[in-house]
Amino acid sequence: MTPLPKLAMHELHDGGGVPIVLVHAFPLDHRVWGPAAELLPAGVRAIAVDLPGQGYSEFGNIPPRIDLVADALHQTLQGAGIANAVVAGVSMGGYVALALTERHPGFVSGLALVDTKATADTPEVRANRLRIAREMEMGQSLEPVLALPSQLLGETSLKQRRHLLPTLDAWVHAQAPRGLAWALRMMAGRPDRTHVVKEFSGPIAVVVGAEDKVTPLDDAEHMVHAAQNGALTVVPGAGHLAALEEPAAVAAALALLHRAAVQRRRR
Numbered sequence: 297m298t299p300l301p302k303l304a305m306h307e308l309h310d311g312g313g314v315p316i317v318l319v320h321a322f323p324l325d326h327r328v329w330g331p332a333a334e335l336l337p338a339g340v341r342a343i344a345v346d347l348p349g350q351g352y353s354e355f356g357n358i359p360p361r362i363d364l365v366a367d368a369l370h371q372t373l374q375g376a377g378i379a380n381a382v383v384a385g386v387s388m389g390g391y392v393a394l395a396l397t398e399r400h401p402g403f404v405s406g407l408a409l410v411d412t413k414a415t416a417d418t419p420e421v422r423a424n425r426l427r428i429a430r431e432m433e434m435g436q437s438l439e440p441v442l443a444l445p446s447q448l449l450g451e452t453s454l455k456q457r458r459h460l461l462p463t464l465d466a467w468v469h470a471q472a473p474r475g476l477a478w479a480l481r482m483m484a485g486r487p488d489r490t491h492v493v494k495e496f497s498g499p500i501a502v503v504v505g506a507e508d509k510v511t512p513l514d515d516a517e518h519m520v521h522a523a524q525n526g527a528l529t530v531v532p533g534a535g536h537l538a539a540l541e542e543p544a545a546v547a548a549a550l551a552l553l554h555r556a557a558v559q560r561r562r563r
Contacts, residue, residue, distance in 0.1 A: 300368040303345045304352035305376060308333035311341030314405055314558055316550060317373060317381045318344040319389030321411070321448075321537065322483065323441045323476045324467050325351030328386065331543035337551050343378075345369060347392060348482075349475025360481035366395035370403060382557050384408035384501075384550055386539050387511065388479065394489040397496055406557030407496060408550055410503040411536045413515035414522070416488040429480040432473040441468060441476060450507030450535025457541060464537075493522040498560060500526040501553040503546055505534030527552070 306326045308318065316336070318329040326344035333342040348355035348365055358364045369392065373381065383404050385393030390412025397404045417425065428440045445464035446454065453460055493500065500523045504516035513530065520526040529549045534541040 298357050300358060300364065300371050301348055301354055301356040302375070303347065303368055303372040305372065306344045306346075307341075308344050309336050309340060309342035311336075311339040313339075313341070314554070314561065315341040315343050315378060315381050316554055317369075317378075317383045318342060319369070319383065319385040319392050320344065320347065320350070321387035321389055322479055323350070323444060323471055324464070325471070327351075327467055328537060328540050332539045332546045332550065335544050335547035340551065340554055343373075343381075345372065347388070347479065349478040350471055355475065355478050360478045360485065362391060362395045362482050362486045363399060365392050365482060366399050369396055370400045373403075379403070380405050380561075382406040382408070382550075382554050384410060384553075385412060386410040387412050387536060388483055391483060391486050391489075394492050395486070398489060398492045401496070404496070404498065405561055406499045406501070406553045408501040408503065408553050409493075409516075409519055410546060411505055411508050411511055411538055413511045414488065414490045414493050414519050415515070416486060417484060422484045425480045425484040429477040429484075432477040432480075436473050438469060438471065438473050438476070444468065448510065448536040450505055450533065450541060452507060452533040453535060453541045456533075460540065490518070490522050493519050493526075494524070497524055499553055499556040501529065501549050502526055503529045503531060503538060503549050505531050505536060505538040505541065507533070507535045508538070510536040
């Protein structure tokens with residue numbers, strides 16, 4: 297059996313007790329969570345990870361399967377002495393958070409699904425991911441994803457937060473084409489996990505930017521309606537990266553989720 301890679305962990309906010317584990321979007325790394333993590337309440341520990349092939353994490357020899365990514369995340373966190381956590385994922389990070397919840401349900405105390413969806417890719421989206429992956433592998437170039445930053449931000453950010461574009465560009469340029477291609481293949485092969493949302497009994501925070509065109513409000517409402525204990529937060533003036541565009545609103549939603557998860561464990 298191929299060993300699972302150890303993922304890079306980054307302490308973004310000091311605290312104790314049950315931590316919040318933050319999982320990033322494609323084609324970025326842990327830094328997308330920095331602004332929101334800084335705004336969490338005092339004493340709430342926040343740990344961001346780099347997924348395989350991005351940031352400081354390698355994917356080793358494992359095939360691009362999201363179940364293996366979830367297992368690698370679980371193994372990494374347990375190896376760091378973390379027995380349970382509130383898990384928050386934005387976009388691709390949400391896919392991984394759902395896989396982690398399904399495969400290691402006792403580990404997840406609360407779940408935040410931010411600008412993401414529980415359903416699988418349509419055939420058209422899946423084919424496009426695989427096409428881009430092939431282009432990146434053949435050319436060993438980031439060119440196929442360099443236009444993504446402007447597509448991820450909402451209209452308000454493109455007009456009023458223009459400083460985010462060079463930041464995102466720099467973060468994308470810091471990635472390796474081979475790693476991003478691996479991540480694209482991993483996302484393309486993931487299944488529908490709406491059943492995970494339905495079966496999870498803990499608190500779920502669903503957060504979506506009002507201007508998100510990648511995973512819009514319909515996707516968020518689908519998850520909230522499926523959840524036993526779900527709460528929806530729509531973030532005005534934000535697109536697909538609400539955690540970066542309007543970090544205070546996302547931090548507030550995470551704080552409420554964390555409080556609910558900790559109180560539930562104490563019962």
